[in-house]
Amino acid sequence: MIDLLNTTSVVDGRRTDELTDDAGQAWARAHGGAGLTEEVATLRRVRDAVQEVIHGAADPQDVAADVEKVAVHPVWREGSLGWEVQAPAEQVLASRALLAWAVVHERSPGRLRPCANPECCRFLLDRSNANTARWCSMALCGNRVKARRHYRRTRADEQ
Numbered sequence: 001m002i003d004l005l006n007t008t009s010v011v012d013g014r015r016t017d018e019l020t021d022d023a024g025q026a027w028a029r030a031h032g033g034a035g036l037t038e039e040v041a042t043l044r045r046v047r048d049a050v051q052e053v054i055h056g057a058a059d060p061q062d063v064a065a066d067v068e069k070v071a072v073h074p075v076w077r078e079g080s081l082g083w084e085v086q087a088p089a090e091q092v093l094a095s096r097a098l099l100a101w102a103v104v105h106e107r108s109p110g111r112l113r114p115c116a117n118p119e120c121c122r123f124l125l126d127r128s129n130a131n132t133a134r135w136c137s138m139a140l141c142g143n144r145v146k147a148r149r150h151y152r153r154t155r156a157d158e159q
Contacts, residue, residue: 004047005047005051005112006122006123019044024040032093038090043093045066050097060105067095069088071086085099111126111131113126116141120136
């Protein structure tokens, strides 16, 4: 799920979308999909809807239409129980992402959130014990924000 949410990022101050054209089809294939044009369009729509819900700008009910098309059935594989998502071909990958989001939302409420860097469009899944993680990546966003804050503080002290 986090991989899907993080297919939008900011590069050189501009928001980019990894789910466009051939790159989107390649992304879908790399994540177990077929890479169909309709599949990528569904992934974009579901991603955007879930991002809005996580930001608090939309209601979880907004993804109900996609959830209602999903069926999960038990399957025995190699002597163990597994689960198989059954949905229209163009919706299987997005359905898996929605199910993963539902599990995270239920088992770890508040742990999936946007990066605290206001210039970032990425998300993080906080696995810390204290639930205090703020950055999608300390190397990318955490250091940048902290460096800016330090720079502002030292400049204010000099004046």
